[in-house]
Amino acid sequence: MKRVVAVLTVVAVLSAAATAALIWQLTRHHEPQLPEISAYSRGVATVVGPYQYCQVLDLNACRAPGVQGELRVGDRDPVQLSVPSAIAKAPWRLLRVYGDPVDTTQTVYRPESRFAVTIPTVDPQRGRLTGIAVQLLTLVQDQTGEVFELPHAEWSVRMVWD
Known part of the structure; x- marks a missing residue:
């Protein structure tokens, strides 16, 4: 049981880190769109x-x-x-x-x-x-x-x- 909880915790931490890295990558060079x-x-x-x-x-x-x-x-x-x-x-x-x-x-x-x-x-x-x-x-x-x-x-x- 402890092993399952540990694996789920690692998966949750890795998912959160991957999501944060993706958001950072998508927004780091994003300038606001100027009107046309x-x-x-x-x-x-x-x-x-x-x-x-x-x-x-x-x-x-x-x-x-x-x-x-x-x-x-x-x-x-x-x-x-x-x-x-x-x-x-x-x-x-x-x-x-x-x-x-x-x-x-x-x-x-x-x-x-x-x-x-x-x-x-x-x-x-x-x-x-x-x-x-x-x-x-x-x-x-x-x-x-x-x-x-x-x-x-x-x-x-x-x-x-x-």
């Missing part, structure tokens, strides 16, 4: 991670993968942009860039007000859409006390025209 946006047009979607992603309270602590998505577009079909709740639960800004890079429009969405936006690929005044960017905003204060918005995270999609 998706853009869809003409039956094709592209999913894009952030171009840059900084900590909200420290804009110098950033990860900059430099990822820019591409989406093939034409005159007729709009772009359908979707953002996950990780973005939509905060104030976020949509930038739309047209033929002239100086000609950029922006819209700021309040928290949890928009998870998707339809964007025409041609604007009658501005021309063809060349890119979009989604930004998460942080309020910062400079040395003079002026408060303004800066993006702490940005996702970017470039339009490729057929």
